Amino acid sequence: MKGSMERYQVVFSVLKTQIQFGFYRFGDVLPSIENAAADFFVSVDTMRAAYQQLQREGLVTISTNVGTTVVRNYGQKEIEQNIQMFYAQKKNILIDLSKSLRPLLGHAQWIGFQNVSAETYSNIRQLESSHIRFQTTMFEHVVQAYTALGNNLLLRLVWQIFMFCEIPFFAMPDNPWRTFIIKEFYPRSLDYCINQDWDSLLELVYASQDSLSQVLCRFYDEKITISPPEQEDAFQWNSYNKASQICYSLAMDLLISINNGTYPAGTLLPSLSRLAHEKNVSVSTVRRALSLLNGVGATKSAKRIGTRVLPSHEIVKNCDLKNPGVRKRILDMAQSLQFLTLSCRDVAEGTIQALEEDGLQTCRQRLTALKDRRRYDLIGYSALDLLKCFAPYKAIRTVYKELLQMLFWGYSLRDIWKTNESRTPYYLSCFDEFDLFLAQKDAVRFSGKLEELMVREFHFTIEIMISQGIHEAETLLVSGI
Numbered sequence: 001m002k003g004s005m006e007r008y009q010v011v012f013s014v015l016k017t018q019i020q021f022g023f024y025r026f027g028d029v030l031p032s033i034e035n036a037a038a039d040f041f042v043s044v045d046t047m048r049a050a051y052q053q054l055q056r057e058g059l060v061t062i063s064t065n066v067g068t069t070v071v072r073n074y075g076q077k078e079i080e081q082n083i084q085m086f087y088a089q090k091k092n093i094l095i096d097l098s099k100s101l102r103p104l105l106g107h108a109q110w111i112g113f114q115n116v117s118a119e120t121y122s123n124i125r126q127l128e129s130s131h132i133r134f135q136t137t138m139f140e141h142v143v144q145a146y147t148a149l150g151n152n153l154l155l156r157l158v159w160q161i162f163m164f165c166e167i168p169f170f171a172m173p174d175n176p177w178r179t180f181i182i183k184e185f186y187p188r189s190l191d192y193c194i195n196q197d198w199d200s201l202l203e204l205v206y207a208s209q210d211s212l213s214q215v216l217c218r219f220y221d222e223k224i225t226i227s228p229p230e231q232e233d234a235f236q237w238n239s240y241n242k243a244s245q246i247c248y249s250l251a252m253d254l255l256i257s258i259n260n261g262t263y264p265a266g267t268l269l270p271s272l273s274r275l276a277h278e279k280n281v282s283v284s285t286v287r288r289a290l291s292l293l294n295g296v297g298a299t300k301s302a303k304r305i306g307t308r309v310l311p312s313h314e315i316v317k318n319c320d321l322k323n324p325g326v327r328k329r330i331l332d333m334a335q336s337l338q339f340l341t342l343s344c345r346d347v348a349e350g351t352i353q354a355l356e357e358d359g360l361q362t363c364r365q366r367l368t369a370l371k372d373r374r375r376y377d378l379i380g381y382s383a384l385d386l387l388k389c390f391a392p393y394k395a396i397r398t399v400y401k402e403l404l405q406m407l408f409w410g411y412s413l414r415d416i417w418k419t420n421e422s423r424t425p426y427y428l429s430c431f432d433e434f435d436l437f438l439a440q441k442d443a444v445r446f447s448g449k450l451e452e453l454m455v456r457e458f459h460f461t462i463e464i465m466i467s468q469g470i471h472e473a474e475t476l477l478v479s480g481i
Contacts, residue, residue: 008049010163011040015050019059019070020082023171026073029066041143041159086168087219088226090233093394095220097165097235098213100395103346105161106209108154110202111342112145113193115477120144121194138186149342150475153335153406157399160237169216177215181208235395237402247288248329250279254289255408258298258309265311269299295319295326297412312415319412321468329409331472334465336406338476340384341458345451347387347396352443354392363390364438367431376427380457381407383434383450413464426456 018024030051031039037047051068054060059072074082087094124141139162146158170178185208192201254275257263270278275286290307293299297319301307310318320326355363363386370382381404388400430453437446458478465473 007042008046008053010160011042011046011050012053014040014163014167015054016057016059017082017086017168018171019054019072020074020079020086021168021171022074022076022079022173024070026070028070030060030068030070032067039139040163041139083172084224084226087224088228091220091224091228092232093235094165094169095213095217096393097161097395098209098216100393100399101161101212102206102209103350103393104343104396104399105158106202106206107346108149108339108342109142109145110198110205111478112148113189113201113205114196114198115148115479116144116193118194121190124190125194138182141186141190149338149477151335151338153332153403154339157237157339164235166212169212169219172219175215175219177212180211180215235398237399246281247285247292250275250281250285251289251292252405252408253279254293255296255298255411256405258293259408259411263309265309267309268306269309271306292325292329295323296329296409315412316415321412321470326412327470327472330412330465330470332406333409334461334473334476336403337410337454337458337461338478340400340403341451341454341478344384344387344454345447347391347400348383348447348450349443351387351391352438352441352446355390355441359390360438360441364435367434367438371428371431376424376431379427379430379434380450380453383453410461413461413468416464416468423456423460 015030024030030036033044033047033051036051037044040047051060051062054068055062059070060068061071062068124144143155143158146155169175170181172178185204189201189204192198192204254263254269263269269275269290272283272286272290276283279286290299290301293307294301297310297315297317299307299309300318321330352360366386367379367382370378384400384404388397388404391397391400430449433449434446436442437449455478462473462476
């Protein structure tokens with residue numbers, strides 16, 4: 001979620017930007033640590049660390065009696081220069097990200113709103129009428145929608161986008177998007193939710209995300225005169241809760257290699273020391289990664305022998321579903337699948353519409369090759385992989401690449417998943433329809449069929465997880481599609 005930075009550093013960076021933009025001026029007192037933590041949806045400890053970093057860099061002073069006071073005095077020319085430099089460095093990625101919001105998050109936000117309790121909306125309306133921290137209440141309204149889906153993976157992405165793109169732009173003076181969110185989106189969306197006017201709400205959700213892109217593009221055209229540097233800042237997203245947990249990334253890398261046949265069943269993985277050298281990590285990190293692979297049933301380690309790749313028929317019986325780490329990774333897989341299910345229709349429609357003839361033919365050829373290999377069970381994954389490769393926006397490709405990798409955590413369930421052959425006729429019909437829709441460049445029907453397929457796959461996967469005792473999966477929702 002945080003790329004190469006810890007969460008407090010992300011918050012610090014945003015606050016620093018707000019000071020540089022003049023959102024907080026010399027002598028202003030920042031919100032209390034507790035209120036600021038609520039504003040940024042982080043812990044008090046994270047917020048305190050961010051404030052302390054601001055103080056170390058000479059931007060604020062922290063006093064027990066007064067609070068956190070801005071001591072850096074930027075003049076108007078400096079503020080303008082700061083804005084120019086900030087947005088010039090991020091031009092292409094911010095525009096790309098803003099255009100990715102509707103296909104990535106619009107449908108999920110709408111489904112989430114439908115699953116928030118009426119009591120929650122009533123409480124939000126009461127806070128609104130009492131004018132208690134209006135901005136926090138406004139963003140909390142949106143966060144509640146994503147929270148209702150039970151998907152921490154999605155929440156981490158939303159937080160990253162919120163910090164990278166929306167908060168800095170929200171702080172801009174005379175920003176029409178800020179005006180639209182405050183005066184139109186927030187009150188109207190709350191009314192639609194309370195009255196359960198879901199059709200109007202969907203239009204409004206899409207309009208809010210389109211508005212950000214439109215206003216941002218106009219802002220660049222009218223306000224930013226500095227050309228982007230050759231090497232611009234990039235949007236990064238790490239799907240794990242802690243960026244330091246590189247053992248998960250290593251385990252995933254090895255798991256994908258096992259799945260692709262780089263390490264066939266029955267063979268030994270390289271030694272601890274060799275893997276540590278090849279992957280440029282410590283031996284202890286390799287050891288933790290192999291422990292996780294053993295837990296999901298992909299491998300089995302033995303003293304003086306090494307770590308052997310297990311054949312498919314041994315995976316389930318060697319999977320330790322009582323291990324909290326293993327269960328969490330399998331839940332990561334389910335959350336990724338839910339996210340893909342909620343977003344695939346809009347992503348697919350935009351992707352197919354943007355494809356040229358060569359791209360359409362490549363997609364057809366890849367699906368045909370899969371069908372010829374009789375790997376019918378991979379139709380959903382392969383269709384999503386096409387979106388990862390051909391989506392018109394880099395942010396979508398970045399997110400889908402991460403989500404598709406997370407599906408490999410379901411490795412331990414794959415033998416159970418593949419045993420149900422009753423789905424084969426349906427898969428074959430999907431191959432035929434996908435090919436027809438691609439030949440006709442019918443983006444609407446292709447995307448609708450993909451969503452139908454993914455909803456089926458999602459529910460079937462959740463059923464398997466529950467049958468294996470992973471009842472936490474019951475909280476994941478796609479109802480409303």
